Structure formats: C-alpha cells, structure tokens
Amino acid sequence: MPEADEIIRLENVYKIFGPQPRGRALKLAKDGLTKNEVQSATDHVVGMTNVSFDVKRGETFVLMGLSGSGKSTAIRTVNKLHDITDGHVYVDGTDVQSLTGSALQEFRREKMGMVFQHFALFPHRSVIDNAGYGLKVQGMDRKERDAKALEALELVGLGPFAHSSPRQLSGGMQQRVGLARALAADPDILLMDEAFSALDPLIRRQMQDEMLAIQDQLQKTILFITHDLNEALRIGDRVCIMKDGAVVQIGTPEQILTQPATGYVAEFVQDVDQGRVIDVETIMQQPVVIRPGETIAQVLENIGKGGSGAFSVDDVGRPTGLLVPEDGIRASAMGTTDPAAALRIDFETAKGSQKFNDVYASAGRGLLLAVVDDGGRLIGALDPREIMEEMGRVEQLIDGFEREVFM
Numbered sequence: 001m002p003e004a005d006e007i008i009r010l011e012n013v014y015k016i017f018g019p020q021p022r023g024r025a026l027k028l029a030k031d032g033l034t035k036n037e038v039q040s041a042t043d044h045v046v047g048m049t050n051v052s053f054d055v056k057r058g059e060t061f062v063l064m065g066l067s068g069s070g071k072s073t074a075i076r077t078v079n080k081l082h083d084i085t086d087g088h089v090y091v092d093g094t095d096v097q098s099l100t101g102s103a104l105q106e107f108r109r110e111k112m113g114m115v116f117q118h119f120a121l122f123p124h125r126s127v128i129d130n131a132g133y134g135l136k137v138q139g140m141d142r143k144e145r146d147a148k149a150l151e152a153l154e155l156v157g158l159g160p161f162a163h164s165s166p167r168q169l170s171g172g173m174q175q176r177v178g179l180a181r182a183l184a185a186d187p188d189i190l191l192m193d194e195a196f197s198a199l200d201p202l203i204r205r206q207m208q209d210e211m212l213a214i215q216d217q218l219q220k221t222i223l224f225i226t227h228d229l230n231e232a233l234r235i236g237d238r239v240c241i242m243k244d245g246a247v248v249q250i251g252t253p254e255q256i257l258t259q260p261a262t263g264y265v266a267e268f269v270q271d272v273d274q275g276r277v278i279d280v281e282t283i284m285q286q287p288v289v290i291r292p293g294e295t296i297a298q299v300l301e302n303i304g305k306g307g308s309g310a311f312s313v314d315d316v317g318r319p320t321g322l323l324v325p326e327d328g329i330r331a332s333a334m335g336t337t338d339p340a341a342a343l344r345i346d347f348e349t350a351k352g353s354q355k356f357n358d359v360y361a362s363a364g365r366g367l368l369l370a371v372v373d374d375g376g377r378l379i380g381a382l383d384p385r386e387i388m389e390e391m392g393r394v395e396q397l398i399d400g401f402e403r404e405v406f407m
C-alpha cells in the first residue's frame, strides 16, 4: 500500500497489447524477456513491463524515454484511460483499476487534469470558454465557471486574451489555454503528455519557466512526459527513464547525470548541459586553510604539488585571502616568509548549493573559488580546472560502458 506522502504509485505494472494480453506474452514478460523478444514470440506488444514508481505530493515527476518506450501508456494507467494487464495503480489511496462508470468519471474530474501535445481548442468559442470547458461539462454555472477560468488564464499569463478567439493566439498561447483548462478545475494532479514538445525552443523554455513558477505557487503534483532529457532535467524533481516499456533509472536530475545507471542513460546524458544541474557542493574539495604563524613555505607544502591555493580565514571561519602557489613562490624568492604579504583578496566565492553554470563566469578567471555556507564560512574550494574535468567525466563514463544496442 502507498505511503502517506505518495499520491501516485505504480506497482509492478504490466501492459500488454494484443488479443490475449494475459496469456503467454504476460508470462514471458514476467520471466524477464524484453519487449522485442516477447513480440517475436507472441506477436503481442509490451507497452509496460514491471513498471514501478511513486510520485510524491507536490512533486514534479518526469517520465523520459524515446518514442515507443511506454511513457504515454504509463500516464494513461494513472487515469485509467488504459486498463492494465497486471500489477497495481494507486492514486491517493484509491486502487484505480477498481473504478468504473460514474465513480471513475468523478475520480478523473476531481483528481486530475490532463494536457496533451496538440491541444485542440474549440475554434468558435472564446478563450475563456475554452479554458472553462471542463467546468461547463461538470455543470458549473456560467458565473462561477468564468471566474475560475479567468483565474487560470491569469496564472498562465493570458488574462487579457480571455475574450479573444483561439485563432488570434499563437501556438504557444494555445498550449497555455490547454494548461489553463487543466488548472481551472484545480485538480491535485496534472498529467502532461509532451505538453510543450510541439513548441519551438524559445517558447518552450518560456513555458517551462512559467510552469515552474506556477508550480511554486500551487504545489500541484505533476506527472510530466517528455522525450527531451534537457526538459526533463530542467523541470523534474525526479526523472524516470524508460526503455522498451521498462524503467531503467529513477533519480534526481543530478543522480541521473552523475551516476547514469546504464549506457543507455549515459548516451542521453552526454547531450545535456550538465552545468545546469550539478551542485558546486558535489565536486568542491576540502580547502587548504592557512593557520596562524605558518610560513609561506609551510603553506606551499600543504597546498602540495598541483594544488591551486590556500585560504586565510577570519576568527569565525570566513575566507579573507587566497594564496596561489605562484604568488607564494615569488614572495619567497624575494625573501618574504609571511603568507599575509602574498595574499590576494580578489578571489571569488560561491555557495555550495549553487549550480556549475552560476559559477562558470567566476571560474573563467582561473582562480580557486572559495565555497561558503550561508554564514559565509569557508566549507570548500572549487578548482576551475575541476569544473572542466567534471564536465568531461560523464562522457568518459559513456566510453566505459559497453554500448548497448538501441532498439
């Protein structure tokens, strides 16, 4: 049974398409045969095989995978647009498979809104009527429905277009009406199947940003499907990667990037801008700290061969200066032994929670960065060379994996 903070849970779900879904095909899938093997042996299509995941309340959970990997099939089991062949699907404690008729309708209406890739608007109805359509179907009267539809349109930035005709809207704006329609009924869960995939890249990013902002405000549970890993990593709290109907890996964007479970995941990952998701904390190193009374020679020794520098700190541990080896060596050559004489104060600081990309410009100066906590105390050091290496690391990982065949 699901835990309290879970709102969606799939447990060992199988979906077989064909005339006898519960026959030999299911048995073979359960025995661990792949989608292709089952298909060759039985002429049945494996939509999902042994899929388990849970989505927490307020979480944005992304299903990612190539075409045919089973994403849409999975999302459709959540509102029972598909019956499943085996396993369990729970939504907010309800066993979805047990629902039929009006109970199912009510469940869909109250619990979830759905947004698709090509959102079809009624061309002869105004934008506000389109946004309020679901409410109308529910039998809500005009006044209340318009109020709710307008509220939703305002959320997606289309308030001023409420009384326009859909024809006057761009593709991106039409897609927003789709989102507004889903939001108007104020469901707990949003199911979004490639909702932004048809939009051109710039508009798409805008939509992602807006969705993140709306999500900040409303804290819905979002099950989002995309075949674009960049999009998945950008908006997902967690990402579930699917292949051939099976789950390959579930993790935070950072886990997916830094610990790809298989070569398949790594292949995806290599196209991604990793700087956006990796935390400074993940790769910072233990800083070398200059102790009171130490000479330059001692500090240089502590920095060691190949090290990039040492920090002086004040009495609460905040960094006050940086000694880089070249400066130390130069000062020593001139007979200076006190590190204070060779310290730079033009070093950059970063917070542990910042992302690589945020510190990229600072790193460009080539100097060791001081990583500090919220109180400004030194907790680590980030070598700009390290950043470059980390960026390349995932690519090396890929080489390390035996290449799996894409089928």
Ligand SMILES: Nc1ncnc2c1ncn2[C@@H]1O[C@H](COP(=O)(O)OP(=O)(O)OP(=O)(O)O)[C@@H](O)[C@H]1O
Pocket (backbone or CB within 6 Å): 017, 018, 045, 046, 047, 065, 066, 067, 068, 069, 070, 071, 072, 073, 074, 227
């Ligand atoms: N109604 C159906 N009848 C038969 N096979 C189906 C049906 N729906 C889906 N499938 C098959 O199930 C598999 C998974 O399809 P699904 O639509 O879930 O993939 P997807 O990951 O959403 O792909 P896409 O990115 O192309 O939308 C595919 O092999 C597909 O051919």
Ligand SMILES: [Mg+2]
Pocket (backbone or CB within 6 Å): 071, 072, 073, 193
């Ligand atoms: Mg699909």
